[in-house]
Amino acid sequence: MVRPGGRSARVQAAVHTAVRELASEVGRDALTVPLIAQRAGVTPSTVYRRWGDLQELLSDVAVERLRPETAPKDHGDLSSDLTAWAEQFLDEMSSPSGRAYIRDALLGDPDGSNAGQCSAYAAEQIDTILTRAAARGEGTPDVETVLDHVVAPMMYRILFRPDGLAPAYARRLATEVLGPDGR
Amino acid sequence: MVRPGGRSARVQAAVHTAVRELASEVGRDALTVPLIAQRAGVTPSTVYRRWGDLQELLSDVAVERLRPETAPKDHGDLSSDLTAWAEQFLDEMSSPSGRAYIRDALLGDPDGSNAGQCSAYAAEQIDTILTRAAARGEGTPDVETVLDHVVAPMMYRILFRPDGLAPAYARRLATEVLGPDGR
Numbered sequence: 264m265v266r267p268g269g270r271s272a273r274v275q276a277a278v279h280t281a282v283r284e285l286a287s288e289v290g291r292d293a294l295t296v297p298l299i300a301q302r303a304g305v306t307p308s309t310v311y312r313r314w315g316d317l318q319e320l321l322s323d324v325a326v327e328r329l330r331p332e333t334a335p336k337d338h339g340d341l342s343s344d345l346t347a348w349a350e351q352f353l354d355e356m357s358s359p360s361g362r363a364y365i366r367d368a369l370l371g372d373p374d375g376s377n378a379g380q381c382s383a384y385a386a387e388q389i390d391t392i393l394t395r396a397a398a399r400g401e402g403t404p405d406v407e408t409v410l411d412h413v414v415a416p417m418m419y420r421i422l423f424r425p426d427g428l429a430p431a432y433a434r435r436l437a438t439e440v441l442g443p444d445g446r
Numbered sequence: 447m448v449r450p451g452g453r454s455a456r457v458q459a460a461v462h463t464a465v466r467e468l469a470s471e472v473g474r475d476a477l478t479v480p481l482i483a484q485r486a487g488v489t490p491s492t493v494y495r496r497w498g499d500l501q502e503l504l505s506d507v508a509v510e511r512l513r514p515e516t517a518p519k520d521h522g523d524l525s526s527d528l529t530a531w532a533e534q535f536l537d538e539m540s541s542p543s544g545r546a547y548i549r550d551a552l553l554g555d556p557d558g559s560n561a562g563q564c565s566a567y568a569a570e571q572i573d574t575i576l577t578r579a580a581a582r583g584e585g586t587p588d589v590e591t592v593l594d595h596v597v598a599p600m601m602y603r604i605l606f607r608p609d610g611l612a613p614a615y616a617r618r619l620a621t622e623v624l625g626p627d628g629r
Contacts, residue, residue, distance in 0.1 A: 370553050375608060382606040410607070411599040411619070418606070419598035423565040425558060436594070 277303040278310060282324045291363065294321070318371030325367035326377045328360075335388050341396035341403060342441055345413070348392060349433040352385070353417050357428050362421060385414050404440055412440045460486040461493060465507045474546065477504070505554030508547040509563050518571050524579035524586060525624055528596070531575060532616040535568070536600050540611050545604060568597050587623055595623045 281302035285294055296317050300307040314320040335348045355361050368377045386406050393403040413436045420428055464485035468477055479500050483490040497503040518531045538544045551560045569589050576586040596619045603611055 366552070369549070369605060378606045379608075382602075410602070412595055415599040415602035416594040419565075419593070419601050422552060422605075423561045423601070424593070425562075 274303070274305055274309065274313070278305065278313075278320065279324050279327060282320065283328075291321075296320070316371070318367075319373070320371070321367040322369075322371030322377045325364040326380050328364045329368060329381050329384060331384055331388055335392050337395060340399070341392065341401045342438065344392045344395065345389075345409070345441065346434050346437040348388060349413050349417070349437040350430045352388075352414070353421075353428060353430065353433040356417065357421050357425070362425075365418075365421065382410070382414075386410060389414070404442075409440055413437055457486075457488055457492060457496070461488065461496075461503065462507050462510060465503065466511075474504075479503070499554070501550075501554030502556070503554070504550040505552075505560045508550035509560045511543075511547045512551060512564050512567060514567055514571055518575050520578060523582070524575065524584045525621065527575045527578065528572075528592070528624065529617050529620040531571060532596050532600070532620040533613045535571075535597070536604075536611060536613065536616040539600065540604050540608070545608075548601075548604065565593070565597075569593060572597070587625075592623055596620055 278299060281299045282294065285298060285302055289298075294317065296310050297307050299317075299320070300310050303310075310320065314323065335344060338344050338347055356365060365381070368381055372378050389409045390406050393406060393409070396403045413433075416436055417428075417433060420432075461482060464482045465477065468481060468485055472481075477500065479493050480490045482500075482503070483493050486493075493503065497506065518527060521527050521530060539548060548564070551564050555561050572589050572592045576589060576592070579586045596616075599619055600611070600616060603615075
């Protein structure tokens with residue numbers, strides 16, 4: 264656990280910032296632990312002790328970048344909310360930076376916790392949309408069903424079958440999971 | 447292109463074999479290019495020239511290991527064929543070695559061709575099952591639909607949400623994609 268405001272939290276913030284700054288300055292492939300440590304004002308051994316290696320550090324930074332910054336927008340009905348969210352998710356995740364973050368999150372993740380966090384972020388956003396719809400009296404699929412039939416196809420194609428991913432694909436998946444009767 | 451029987455093909459076979467043997471002898475994390483080259487009877491520079499680095503070599507070997515060895519078994523009807531295939535796919539891909547191969551295939555794959563090959567293998571197997579069903583006069587979904595709603599959810603959960611993956615999950619996905627009327 265990282266105590267907010269504690270030294271541990273300050274080190275993490277400084278190192279994450281250093282990675283993001285250096286990645287945009289020298290490019291991701293030129294990053295090294297000594298370079299990052301110098302920019303963050305810590306010793307390389309601090310980085311190795313805390314993150315193990317560069318790959319694990321990049322994975323942690325990637326998960327931070329993949330954290331949604333806001334709740335899904337409320338368009339007034341489930342179909343509009345889910346369709347808009349799916350389009351935005353595909354747009355962000357299939358962008359060059361999105362693909363790089365997904366890749367980094369998966370690669371330096373020996374115990375799978377970072378990959379699990381990425382999926383938890385998507386599940387939280389979907390849960391917000393479905394809970395809002397239920398409050399309106401709309402029938403809804405459950406979160407796992409939306410993960411299986413909207414999020415999973417998009418993530419699978421981004422990783423394994425990236426050709427021709429378009430907003431219409433995200434819209435179709437969202438519409439189909441709601442069924443002909445909008446549920 | 448690798449000419450079958452040519453030196454290039456012999457080098458590839460020897461290096462792939464060396465990787466598989468050494469991985470089982472010393473463990474995947476202890477593999478190095480010099481160690482692999484020595485076992486394969488080639489120089490390390492031959493390996494670097496051909497594969498770039500260890501990660502790319504491991505990715506190529508992983509894709510080879512993920513290549514289906516046989517056509518899907520014919521059980522006489524689409525529902526039985528697709529259900530049995532999905533169960534076997536989940537069992538193989540979610541095994542420790544399956545997960546390691548998927549990971550390797552994705553990681554050392556700068557241009558995405560190895561990940562694409564993994565998806566192409568699944569698409570070919572599904573196409574065999576659907577073509578067989580159509581020849582029996584059965585109605586079938588198309589290959590992309592089965593990839594989206596059977597393969598993608600299994601691969602997404604293996605990578606991002608691995609808890610509680612059971613054969614019943616694969617069966618349910620296969621049954622649902624065929625619809626209530628078995629199509």
